[in-house]
Amino acid sequence: xxxxxxxxxxxxxxxxxxxxxxxxxxxxxxxxxxxxxxxxxxxxxxxxxxxxxxxxxxxxxxxxxxxxxxxxxxxxxxxxxxxxxxxxxxxxxxxxxxxxxxxxxxxxxxxxxxxxxxxxxxxxxxxxxxxxxxxxxxxxxxxxxxxxxxxxxxxxxxxxxxxxxxxxxxxxxxxxxxxxxxxxxxxxxxxxxxxxxxxxxxxxxxxxxxxxxxxxxxxxxxxxxxxxxxxxxxxxxxxxxxxxxxxxxxxxxxxxxxxxxxxxxxxxxxxxxxxxxxxxxxxxxxxxxx
Amino acid sequence: xxxxxxxxxxxxxxxxxxxxxxxxxxxxxxxxxxxxxxxxxxxxxxxxxxxxxxxxxxxxxxxxxxxxxxxxxxxxxxxxxxxxxxxxxxxxxxxxxxxxxxxxxxxxxxxxxxxxxxxxxxxxxxxxxxxxxxxxxxxxxxxxxxxxxxxxxxxxxxxxxxxxxxxxxxxxxxxxxxxxxxxxxxxxxxxxxxxxxxxxxxxxxxxxxxxxxxxxxxxxxxxxxxxxxxxxxxxxxxxxxxxxxxxxxxxxxxxxxxxxxxxxxxxxxxxxxxxxxxxxxxxxxxxxxxxxx
Numbered sequence: 001x002x003x004x005x006x007x008x009x010x011x012x013x014x015x016x017x018x019x020x021x022x023x024x025x026x027x028x029x030x031x032x033x034x035x036x037x038x039x040x041x042x043x044x045x046x047x048x049x050x051x052x053x054x055x056x057x058x059x060x061x062x063x064x065x066x067x068x069x070x071x072x073x074x075x076x077x078x079x080x081x082x083x084x085x086x087x088x089x090x091x092x093x094x095x096x097x098x099x100x101x102x103x104x105x106x107x108x109x110x111x112x113x114x115x116x117x118x119x120x121x122x123x124x125x126x127x128x129x130x131x132x133x134x135x136x137x138x139x140x141x142x143x144x145x146x147x148x149x150x151x152x153x154x155x156x157x158x159x160x161x162x163x164x165x166x167x168x169x170x171x172x173x174x175x176x177x178x179x180x181x182x183x184x185x186x187x188x189x190x191x192x193x194x195x196x197x198x199x200x201x202x203x204x205x206x207x208x209x210x211x212x213x214x215x216x217x218x219x220x221x222x223x224x225x226x227x228x229x230x231x232x233x234x235x236x237x238x239x240x241x242x243x244x245x246x247x248x249x250x251x252x253x254x255x256x257x258x259x260x261x262x263x264x265x266x267x268x269x270x271x272x273x274x275x276x277x278x279x280x281x282x283x284x285x286x287x288x289x290x
Numbered sequence: 291x292x293x294x295x296x297x298x299x300x301x302x303x304x305x306x307x308x309x310x311x312x313x314x315x316x317x318x319x320x321x322x323x324x325x326x327x328x329x330x331x332x333x334x335x336x337x338x339x340x341x342x343x344x345x346x347x348x349x350x351x352x353x354x355x356x357x358x359x360x361x362x363x364x365x366x367x368x369x370x371x372x373x374x375x376x377x378x379x380x381x382x383x384x385x386x387x388x389x390x391x392x393x394x395x396x397x398x399x400x401x402x403x404x405x406x407x408x409x410x411x412x413x414x415x416x417x418x419x420x421x422x423x424x425x426x427x428x429x430x431x432x433x434x435x436x437x438x439x440x441x442x443x444x445x446x447x448x449x450x451x452x453x454x455x456x457x458x459x460x461x462x463x464x465x466x467x468x469x470x471x472x473x474x475x476x477x478x479x480x481x482x483x484x485x486x487x488x489x490x491x492x493x494x495x496x497x498x499x500x501x502x503x504x505x506x507x508x509x510x511x512x513x514x515x516x517x518x519x520x521x522x523x524x525x526x527x528x529x530x531x532x533x534x535x536x537x538x539x540x541x542x543x544x545x546x547x548x549x550x551x552x553x554x555x556x557x558x559x560x561x562x563x564x565x566x567x568x569x570x571x572x573x574x575x576x577x578x579x580x581x582x583x
Contacts, residue, residue: 010474014386021382024375024446025395028402031413031443085306092307096300108570110310115497115566116317116559117504119531123538123555127320131543148313155310181299202404209406212506212531216538238408238507245415246511255416262409273401 032266039263042256048264051224052235058249060257066226068264070139070219070234073227075208077143082150083200089151090158090196095184107159114152119212121149126216138231142218149213150203157199161192194283198276205272209265211238221247237265321556328352328549337553343517343528345537345547352550354557356517360434360527363520364509367438368502372445373495379446380453381479396451403447411511414440419512428524432514435523440508445501449494456490457483489576496569504562506531530558 050063093110097103125145135141165188173183189196211219220233221243227234241261244254328337332352340353383395418439419431460483468478484491514526515536528536534551541547 006474006477010476013476017378017381018386020375020378021386024379027443028398031402031405031410034413034417035409085309088303088306089309092303096303096307104574106307106311108567109314111570112563112566113310113314115500115504115562116314117506117531117562119504119506119534120317120321120555120559120562123324123534123552124317124320126538127324127552128316151313152310179296179299181303184303205404209404209408211406211408212535215535238406241408241412242507242511245412258412258416262412265406265409269404269406270401273397273404277397 035259035262035266038256038259039261039266042260043263047260051226052222052240053224054222054249057253059253060244060248064235064237064240064261064264066223067235067237067240067261069226070223071208071237074139074143074146074214074234074236075204077139077230078146078150078207079200079204081144081147082154082203086151086154086199086203087158087196090155091162091184091189093155094159094162095180095188110152110155113148114156117212118149118210119215121145122213122215122217124148125213130217136231137216137218137220137233139218139227139234140230142214142234142236145213145217146207146210149210150207153203153206154196154199157202158192158196161195161199162188164195165191194279198279201272201276201279205269208268209238211236211242214239237261241265318556318559321552321559324552325549325556327544328546328553331546332550337550341519343533345550350546352546352553354530354550354554356519357528357530357533357554358557359519360513360517361503361529361531363434363523363527364438364441364513364529365499365502367434367523368441368445369495369499371438371442372449372498372502375442376446376449376453376494376498377491379450380457383450383454384457385475385479396454399447399451403444405444407444407505407507408511410440410444411508414508414512430514430524430526432512432526433524434513434520434527437509437513437527438523440512441502441505444505444508445498448501449498452494452497453487453491456487460486489572489579493569493572493576496565496572500562500565500569503565504531504558506535510535530554534558 047063048068049065051065052060052067053062054060089110093103093107122145125141125148129135129141129144130137133141135144162184169187169191170183173187178187214236218233219236219239221235221240223233223235241258244258244261245251248254332340337352337354339355340351341355342351342353343356344351383392387395414436415432418436422428422431422433422436424431464482464486465478468482473481509529510532513528513532515528515532516526517528517533518525520527534554537547538551541551
């Protein structure tokens with residue numbers, strides 16, 4: 001009897017857990033579904049390539065070409081700043097770790113930097129890049145702000161990727177007379193490279209979708225042409241979504257447009273994530289094979 | 291001379307390593323640097339404990355207490371939703387789902403967690419808010435509950451996959467010890483695995499709290515932007531982060547309002563820093579204990 005009761009209790013607990021979990025999974029799927037079903041209606045080639053304009057009723061027409069371009073440029077420049085520094089810092093953290101207390105502080109600062117709210121990054125970028133450095137509201141300020149945001153992600157994935165490389169490889173390098181930095185760059189880094197790339201893709205997906213850091217460092221809601229210079233303001237996909245549904249003249253007419261942009265962003269991010277998964281499964285297979 | 295050259299690559303490599311410390315220091319410096327001039331016109335007491343945030347009134351009032359209150363309401367509610375649901379989802383993935391589906395579901399969660407927050411804000415604003423208002427007859431659909439729900443949806447994937455990792459890598463000998471004593475799976479789970487994972491779980495909770503606390507776009511779009519003291523979860527509210535995002539664009543540089551917004555940024559930075567630090571310390575402590583045993 002007692003045993004039966006316990007079995008019954010077990011069943012009830014797992015049933016409740018399953019119901020709740022499936023409810024969350026359904027809501028997650030329904031968000032994907034909403035974005036796709038609402039976004040697909042407005043997407044066509046002109047939407048993706050032509051310039052945005054608003055008619056006299058405030059209804060957005062045309063496309064989001066400048067915003068796509070702006071997001072790409074800002075993300076690319078942001079990565080150009082953060083990838084070299086981030087990878088070097090990650091290599092340092094993983095290969096030179098036996099140096100005591102300061103190292104824990106350094107690592108703690110990296111994970112704390114990852115936890116800084118993005119709007120605070122925006123404030124910092126505004127104070128330093130737009131005002132003190134005098135870059136003004138520009139592509140340059142925004143991409144440097146985003147670079148700082150991407151930095152901890154790249155550092156942490158590089159560090160973990162380097163740590164996962166078997167110690168034998170380093171010892172073999174030392175045995176051949178390599179110095180520490182030589183083993184790090186010529187032996188360990190090539191092995192860890194594909195995993196480091198997943199970190200870079202992850203960071204670019206993250207900064208491409210950020211809105212708060214570019215709010216006051218250079219994004220603008222409306223630009224009549226494609227971006228041409230680094231010291232100009234730019235349009236960006238995430239900021240355009242926000243602008244269309246909160247500040248535009250005709251919000252109801254702007255909502256479908258905003259969902260179209262949301263779909264473009266989500267598709268970009270899904271592609272990046274699939275790339276990460278492919279890289280990961282390849283490196284898993286190569287480790288098993290070798 | 292020769293030894294300097296030999297050590298040169300190592301020294302050079304150390305420089306990027308220091309950069310994260312330098313950036314953290316620069317961030318805190320510039321937040322405070324742009325905050326301090328505020329106290330020429332507003333007392334610290336009036337800033338921290340003032341109950342009115344009217345930056346454009348004459349004379350302007352920069353009391354951040356209602357903003358802190360709203361932030362606490364929203365983040366508490368969001369954590370109260372996020373944590374139990376992540377736990378349930380983690381158990382579901384590791385215990386109930388067949389192994390083949392496990393990776394698929396985890397991958398989908400990972401993709402979902404990198405959806406930009408502005409997209410969830412869009413859904414909260416254009417789909418959930420009208421539903422709350424028209425179908426559930428709330429006074430306004432843009433309220434604390436709506437933003438907490440959207441924040442939780444955004445946050446859930448990360449703690450879920452971290453918890454799932456800890457649950458599946460729990461020491462097998464302890465689980466088998468439980469089985470040998472005749473415990474059922476759920477008894478093993480709640481009396482052996484969960485108590486054993488108290489440390490990591492509390493560090494995960496801190497991590498989610500830190501993320502929720504600083505999240506900006508969702509609360510900016512969905513919480514209703516009213517700088518008042520909310521009395522229940524169906525009231526609109528305005529958080530610290532949303533205030534910065536909403537007002538900084540129109541504020542002239544080096545005005546008291548500008549300084550006050552940097553002050554909010556500094557408060558936000560310090561609070562999230564402390565939350566993350568506590569989480570990190572708990573994690574390191576747990577790792578040491580595991581290493582010893």
